[in-house]
Structures are given as C-alpha cells and as structure tokens.
Amino acid sequence: MTKKNQKELIKIITTILLLLLISIISIEMKIKLILYIITYLIVGYQVIKKAIKNIFSGQIFDENFLMSLATIGAFITGEYLEAVLVMLLYQIGELFQSYAVGKSRRSISELMDIRPDYANIEENGKIVKVNPEEVKIGTKIIIKPGEKIPLDGIVEDGESLLDTKALTGESIPRRVKENDIVLSGFINKTGILTVKVTKEFSSSTASKILDLVENASNKKAKAENFITKFARYYTPIVVALALCLAFLPPLLIKEATLLECIKRSMTFLVISCPCALVISVPLGFFGGIGGASRQGILIKGSNYLETLSKTNTIVFDKTGTLTEGRFQVVKIKPTINIADKSSEKKILEIASLAESYSSHPIALAIKEKYKHNPDKKRIQDIKELAGKGISGKVDGKQVYVGNDTLLLEKNIKVSTTNEIGTIIYIAEESNCLGYIVIADKIKDNAKETLTTLKQNNQIENTVMLTGDKKEIAEKIAKEVGIDKVYSQLLPQEKVEKLEDILKNQPENKKVAFVGDGMNDAPVLTRADIGIAMGALGTDAAIEAADIVIMDDDISKIKDAIYISKKTLRIVKQNIYFAIGVKIFFLILGALGIANMMEAVFADVGVSVIAILNSMRTLKISKSNHLK
Amino acid sequence: MKKILNLENLDCASCASKMESAIKKLDGVKEVSVNFILQKIKLEVDEERYDTILIEIKKICKKIEPDCKILDK
Numbered sequence: 001m002t003k004k005n006q007k008e009l010i011k012i013i014t015t016i017l018l019l020l021l022i023s024i025i026s027i028e029m030k031i032k033l034i035l036y037i038i039t040y041l042i043v044g045y046q047v048i049k050k051a052i053k054n055i056f057s058g059q060i061f062d063e064n065f066l067m068s069l070a071t072i073g074a075f076i077t078g079e080y081l082e083a084v085l086v087m088l089l090y091q092i093g094e095l096f097q098s099y100a101v102g103k104s105r106r107s108i109s110e111l112m113d114i115r116p117d118y119a120n121i122e123e124n125g126k127i128v129k130v131n132p133e134e135v136k137i138g139t140k141i142i143i144k145p146g147e148k149i150p151l152d153g154i155v156e157d158g159e160s161l162l163d164t165k166a167l168t169g170e171s172i173p174r175r176v177k178e179n180d181i182v183l184s185g186f187i188n189k190t191g192i193l194t195v196k197v198t199k200e201f202s203s204s205t206a207s208k209i210l211d212l213v214e215n216a217s218n219k220k221a222k223a224e225n226f227i228t229k230f231a232r233y234y235t236p237i238v239v240a241l242a243l244c245l246a247f248l249p250p251l252l253i254k255e256a257t258l259l260e261c262i263k264r265s266m267t268f269l270v271i272s273c274p275c276a277l278v279i280s281v282p283l284g285f286f287g288g289i290g291g292a293s294r295q296g297i298l299i300k301g302s303n304y305l306e307t308l309s310k311t312n313t314i315v316f317d318k319t320g321t322l323t324e325g326r327f328q329v330v331k332i333k334p335t336i337n338i339a340d341k342s343s344e345k346k347i348l349e350i351a352s353l354a355e356s357y358s359s360h361p362i363a364l365a366i367k368e369k370y371k372h373n374p375d376k377k378r379i380q381d382i383k384e385l386a387g388k389g390i391s392g393k394v395d396g397k398q399v400y401v402g403n404d405t406l407l408l409e410k411n412i413k414v415s416t417t418n419e420i421g422t423i424i425y426i427a428e429e430s431n432c433l434g435y436i437v438i439a440d441k442i443k444d445n446a447k448e449t450l451t452t453l454k455q456n457n458q459i460e461n462t463v464m465l466t467g468d469k470k471e472i473a474e475k476i477a478k479e480v481g482i483d484k485v486y487s488q489l490l491p492q493e494k495v496e497k498l499e500d501i502l503k504n505q506p507e508n509k510k511v512a513f514v515g516d517g518m519n520d521a522p523v524l525t526r527a528d529i530g531i532a533m534g535a536l537g538t539d540a541a542i543e544a545a546d547i548v549i550m551d552d553d554i555s556k557i558k559d560a561i562y563i564s565k566k567t568l569r570i571v572k573q574n575i576y577f578a579i580g581v582k583i584f585f586l587i588l589g590a591l592g593i594a595n596m597m598e599a600v601f602a603d604v605g606v607s608v609i610a611i612l613n614s615m616r617t618l619k620i621s622k623s624n625h626l627k
Numbered sequence: 628m629k630k631i632l633n634l635e636n637l638d639c640a641s642c643a644s645k646m647e648s649a650i651k652k653l654d655g656v657k658e659v660s661v662n663f664i665l666q667k668i669k670l671e672v673d674e675e676r677y678d679t680i681l682i683e684i685k686k687i688c689k690k691i692e693p694d695c696k697i698l699d700k
Contacts, residue, residue: 109665
C-alpha cells in the first residue's frame with residue numbers, strides 16, 4: 001500500500017467512526033448537521049478541491065465534479081447521511097481501485113525484473129560497483145553467486161550454473177565455463193565468473209527485451225482501439241441524455257419535479273463513467289504479455305496477441321523448428337548376423353576413432369554420440385578420401401568408414417537400406433560391421449505439440465515449408481503429424497507458397513509462420529504473425545518477428561496460443577461485463593430506481609471487479625494448460 | 628533525444644491518454660507515449676529545447692492529475 005493509499009484509508013476509517021458516533025448520540029439537529037458537514041469534508045475535501053481545480057482548467061464533466069455536485073445536492077435537499085455515505089463509498093471504491101492497480105503494477109514489474117542495477121569491476125585490486133550503463137566493451141566484470149549478469153559477454157574465467165528462467169522460462173540451470181557466451185538477465189548461481197563485456201548496456205539482451213515488452217503496449221489491439229473510439233462517442237451521448245433526463249420530464253409531465261429529475265440525471269452521470277473499460281482492457285493485455293515473457297515468449301504488441309488468438313493455420317519451417325537443426329546419430333545398425341549390444345558400441349568406437357581428426361559435421365555428430373575422447377594412439381594411417389569417407393588402421397586392423405561407394409570399391413559386401421538421412425558404413429578388414437544413420441533429429445516434443453495444437457488450440461491446418469528433399473520432408477511431416485508439405489523450395493518460393501496459403505484463408509482466420517529467423521525473415525514478415533524460435537542472442541530474428549520464443553522449445557507455441565486466447569477471453573469478459581452492468585444501471589438510474597449509492601457501486605465497483613479479473617492474465621501458466 | 632520519465636501516483640487511465648495528447652501538441656516533441664501501467668513517459672524531443680519541454684510537461688501533468696509527480700529531475 002502506498003503512502004497516499006494509507007492516508008485515504010485513515011480518512012475512510014475516521015469517517016465511519018464519526019458516522020457511528022453521530023447515529024448513537026442524541027443531540028440537537030443543528031449540531032448534527034455541523035458534525036455531518038465536518039465528516040463530509042474529511043472524506044470529500046480532496047474530491048471537491050479537484051473538482052474546482054478542474055473547472056478552472058476547463059475539464060468539467062469528470063468524476064470529481066459529478067460526485068461533488070451529487071453530494072452537495074443531497075445536502076441541500078436534507079439528505080445528510082446519504083451525502084456522506086455516497087462520498088464515503090466513492091472513496092472506498094477509489095482506494096480499492098488504486099490498490100488493485102498498484103498491485104498489478106508491482107506484479108508486472110516483478111515479471112520484468114531482469115534489469116541489472118550494477119556491475120562489479122576491479123579497480124586497483126578492489127572490486128567496485130558501477131552503473132552498467134558506464135561499462136565499455138572489453139571491460140572485465142566480475143559476477144558473484146546470486147548476482148544478475150549485467151551485460152552480455154564471454155566468460156574469461158570461472159565456472160558456474162546460471163539461472164536463465166527470467167529470459168527463457170527454462171527452469172533447469174545452464175552450465176557455463178571459459179569461452180561460453182553469457183547474456184545479461186541470467187542469474188549466476190554457484191561460482192564466481194569473470195566476464196569480458198561484448199555489448200554495451202543499451203544493446204545488451206536484458207535492455208533489448210525490456211524495451212520490447214515495455215513498448216508492446218504501443219501497438220494496440222483492436223479491442224483497445226475500440227475502447228478509445230467507444231469513449232469518444234459515449235461521453236457526449238451520455239451527457240446529452242443526462243441533460244434530457246434533467247429538463248425534459250418537468251416540461252412534459254406535470255408530476256415530475258425539476259429537483260427529482262436533476263437528481264436522477266446526476267445518478268445517471270455517475271454510473272456512466274467508462275473507467276472500468278479504460279483501465280481494465282489495457283491492463284489485461286499487458287498482463288498477458290508480461291505473463292508470456294516470464295515463460296520466455298516475447299510478444300511485441302497487444303495486436304499480435306489478438307491476431308494469434310484468431311490463428312487457425314500454422315506454417316512451420318523444418319530445419320531448426322520441427323527438427324533440432326544439427327546432425328545427430330539417430331541410429332546404429334549392426335549387420336544382422338553379428339548383431340548384439342557390444343557390436344553397436346564397437347561400430348561407434350571404430351567410427352569415432354577413424355573420424356577423430358576430422359571436423360566434418362558428420363564426424364562431429366559421431367564423436368558427440370561416442371562421448372569419450374578418442375584414444376589417438378590406437379589409430380594409424382588415417383586417410384581422408386574425399387566424397388567417400390575415411391580409411392585407416394584401428395588397433396592394427398584395416399577399417400573403412402564411409403558411404404557405400406567406398407565399401408563397394410574395396411569389394412566389401414554392403415546390405416543396402418532405405419533409411420532416410422546420411423548413411424555411414426563401417427567395415428573392419430573385409431566385413432561390413434553395420435551402418436550409422438546421421439540425420440537432423442526431430443525435436444522430442446514436436447509431435448506432442450502438434451497434437452495439442454489441433455486438439456486444444458483449435459488449429460485446423462498445419463503446413464511445413466522446407467528446402468530439403470521430398471522424401472526427408474515427407475517422412476518428418478508424417479512422423480510429427482503435419483497436414484501438408486511443400487518441399488524443395490528456394491527461399492523466395494517459400495514466400496510464394498505462404499501467399500497462396502494467405503489467399504485461401506477465410507476472412508477472420510489468421511496464418512502464423514514459425515521459423516528460426518536465420519534465413520526466413522521475408523516469410524516471417526509476410527505472415528499475419530511471424531514467430532521466431534531459438535532467438536536468444538540473435539538480434540536479427542528478434543527484429544523480424546512479431547513473437548519471439550527465446551529458446552528452441554517448440555511446445556511454447558501452444559503456450560503462446562493458449563495465453564493469447566485466454567487473455568482475449570478475459571478482455572472480452574471485462575468489456576461485456578462493464579458495458580452490460582453500466583447499461584442496466586443507466587436504465588435503473590433513468591427510471592429513478594437506482595439511487596446514488598448504487599450508482600457509485602456501478603462506477604467503482606465494476607472497475608475494481610474488472611481490474612481484478614484482468615490480473616488473472618498475469619497468472620496464465622503452463623500448469624493449467626492441459627485442462 | 629530519447630528520454631524516459633518516471634511518474635508517481637498516476638491513478639487514472641484516461642488522464643494518461645489526456646496527458647499524452649497534450650504533450651504531443653508541445654513544440655519540439657517528436658514522439659511521446661504515456662504508459663499508464665508502467666507509470667512512464669517515453670519521449671523523443673529536440674535536445675536544446677528539452678528543459679523548457681520538461682517544465683511544460685510537469686505543468687500538464689499537474690493540471691490533469693494534481694497528485695501525479697514526475698520523479699526525474
């Protein structure tokens with residue numbers, strides 16, 4: 001609670017106590033009136049002061065003016081208790097509203113708590129704290145356990161575990177050692193790190209991300225623009241109606257008194273304040289964007305959140321999106337007659353020993369799978385045969401590691417296979433021991449994600465665009481459950497295909513494109529929504545996309561769609577609820593059924609409820625996703 | 628020149644948009660956005676005129692929401 005809120009609370013409590021006192025003691029009417037006026041001034045002084053000020057600065061019809069007019073009117077007609085109660089209720093409502101806004105502001109800034117406050121640098125053997133904005137590229141900074149990494153850089157010394165949750169949403173800490181890149185916003189958990197700064201503060205990751213999230217509210221969703229337009233027409237209409245309500249009935253109907261009609265008209269005006277909409281709608285969007293950023297999903301504007309919720313077609317890039325984007329050993333297959341566990345191990349061992357001097361992507365994949373450092377004493381006479389493979393001696397025996405051409409050349413029998421990927425055969429002396437399949441591995445959760453997208457997120461079509469060969473593309477599509485595949489595409493053809501898809505879309509259904517942002521920037525821009533994956537640290541992808549997923553976890557696409565739908569639902573609830581309640585009370589007020597106190601509820605009460613509802617967008621999480 | 632001003636006690640969302648349109652009309656202000664949720668004013672202004680603009684902005688804020696203060700000097 002802020003100081004201002006506390007002051008208001010004290011005033012409210014004093015007012016309640018005074019009102020109780022007045023109703024208990026039996027005193028003369030004159031003294032009672034004086035006490036009522038004192039109580040009224042305690043609770044309402046600020047409102048009246050603001051109202052008078054606003055009149056002088058030319059803003060007449062605001063809440064303060066209406067409340068002052070209504071309550072002073074009640075005093076004049078002798079309803080002292082009602083006058084004080086209305087003002088009291090209004091102040092309680094305002095307090096609640098301010099408290100709720102403050103609370104959501106705090107939750108939002110907690111979400112964005114990645115801004116580093118200081119950097120440690122060494123000066124004359126002493127560690128001093130400096131403003132990260134003043135640190136220049138190339139400076140060595142020291143990060144102790146528990147501290148935030150203030151600037152992007154490369155580890156010069158030390159080893160540690162880093163908490164990357166605030167940036168990526170990933171809860172498993174990342175291990176870093178010398179020469180690894182670290183990004184600002186990560187939290188150092190265990191060891192002391194010395195980092196050489198590679199980027200200035202303003203272009204460091206933490207600053208860029210904060211900038212994105214903070215500016216997201218500048219790109220307004222249709223629902224937000226609707227509110228602005230709505231307020232523009234709504235206020236004059238309501239004021240006109242109120243004037244009619246005050247002066248028409250006394251002229252037309254005999255029994256209607258001017259006083260009663262003015263009272264009704266003022267009730268009408270109090271109800272009409274559009275505050276609930278003006279606060280809760282942007283707050284809802286902001287909450288959705290903030291909550292998403294906590295999970296490593298950056299949404300660049302509420303308009304994108306809105307478009308995403310209307311998506312029915314998702315177009316995927318293959319490499320790096322549905323697949324890991326690097327070569328991996330996906331299978332080791334020993335020749336049938338010698339198949340057993342140890343031979344699988346033997347094949348891999350021979351292959352990685354033979355490839356130990358090579359830095360070809362295939363060699364790297366084999367060595368990565370083998371995990372141990374190849375013992376180079378065991379190998380001799382290694383020869384690289386371009387386009388074929390490697391020959392050499394392992395433990396004194398002649399081995400060949402390469403494609404079928406190599407083995408056939410050496411008169412070794414090869415059993416052909418229709419596996420998809422790059423096939424590496426391993427032969428020892430004159431026997432083919434088996435083969436290793438190397439391919440770009442499909443991401444573990446790709447299939448599951450596509451299933452959920454269809455079942456829970458109402459995605460109707462999934463499409464894959466790739467430059468890769470037809471067989472590979474179709475196999476992957478089948479495995480993960482993609483509906484349509486376009487393969488062997490050149491980059492510009494990807495844009496053409498996407499345009500075809502966009503043409504055939506129904507009016508209000510949108511198309512999202514998911515890529516890794518490496519060479520698909522034109523497609524990212526062309527789609528209704530461009531989603532870049534694995535973008536942490538790559539500025540180009542962050543620039544080109546509308547939604548950025550910080551790590552390469554494909555399941556976050558379903559999380560993003562879920563958040564967008566849920567946020568839009570909450571925003572719409574607020575719009576319908578607020579307008580509905582207002583119209584209902586406006587009618588009651590016009591008919592003289594709702595009094596001033598109910599009017600105050602319809603004004604501030606609805607605001608508070610709508611704000612509380614908006615705050616739910618902050619808490620949309622993965623855990624209730626499966627429901 | 629880009630500048631960010633932090634606000635305090637900005638309690639009313641429609642005041643924020645009123646402030647925004649009033650500041651937009653000031654001479655030398657190229658771009659402005661008042662963020663109600665973060666209580667921040669983002670500005671792009673002529674550097675030489677910044678001091679006078681800041682005084683004007685303070686006046687506008689005070690006029691539209693009397694409790695609202697700019698925290699930066």
